[in-house]
Amino acid sequence: MSDQPLTEAEIELALSELPGWTHVGDKLEQTWTFDGHLRALAAASAVGFLNEQRNHHADLTINYNKLRVSTTTHSAGNKVSAKDTDLARAVSALLE
Amino acid sequence: MSDQPLTEAEIELALSELPGWTHVGDKLEQTWTFDGHLRALAAASAVGFLNEQRNHHADLTINYNKLRVSTTTHSAGNKVSAKDTDLARAVSALLE
Numbered sequence: 142m143s144d145q146p147l148t149e150a151e152i153e154l155a156l157s158e159l160p161g162w163t164h165v166g167d168k169l170e171q172t173w174t175f176d177g178h179l180r181a182l183a184a185a186s187a188v189g190f191l192n193e194q195r196n197h198h199a200d201l202t203i204n205y206n207k208l209r210v211s212t213t214t215h216s217a218g219n220k221v222s223a224k225d226t227d228l229a230r231a232v233s234a235l236l237e
Numbered sequence: 238m239s240d241q242p243l244t245e246a247e248i249e250l251a252l253s254e255l256p257g258w259t260h261v262g263d264k265l266e267q268t269w270t271f272d273g274h275l276r277a278l279a280a281a282s283a284v285g286f287l288n289e290q291r292n293h294h295a296d297l298t299i300n301y302n303k304l305r306v307s308t309t310t311h312s313a314g315n316k317v318s319a320k321d322t323d324l325a326r327a328v329s330a331l332l333e
Contacts, residue, residue, distance in 0.1 A: 178288055178289055179285060182297075185282075185297075185299065186281075193274055198274055198301045200300050201281075202297070203281065203298075204296050
């Protein structure tokens, strides 16, 4: 999968099919809320397996019952690439 | 355990027995580095059980093979209390 940064138009098009994801600071981000802390941790572990499968590691932040997933592509100059939109689709398919 | 904010002197004393922890922005923080992403996730889950035991939930941030643990006491006006130093001791005892 390409490490080329996507254009703003390409990102907008991808986001139109990724409900809940936002493009903030050259990252794609979404925050999920769960029924308690341990469920948020379990979700983080599940997303971690997607990260490992792709060798593309989104940052994961757990605040009590919330999990924020934030992905950017270091090899694309810390911009959003197809690796991020692909990961975002996989995370949404897993958690929703 | 008291929700009273600790004084700066009390925090300094506590940190003298908490190697690696720093007092930053009214939080106690430490970052650990593991052998890979899944080990960092496993460590986050383990710390999560300590959070649940104490009903005091440190923020957990996973960046590839790093886990940052950051704890403050909302009921102490988002300052460091004995709940944070107690949790920091427990996390260090678990991870080190």
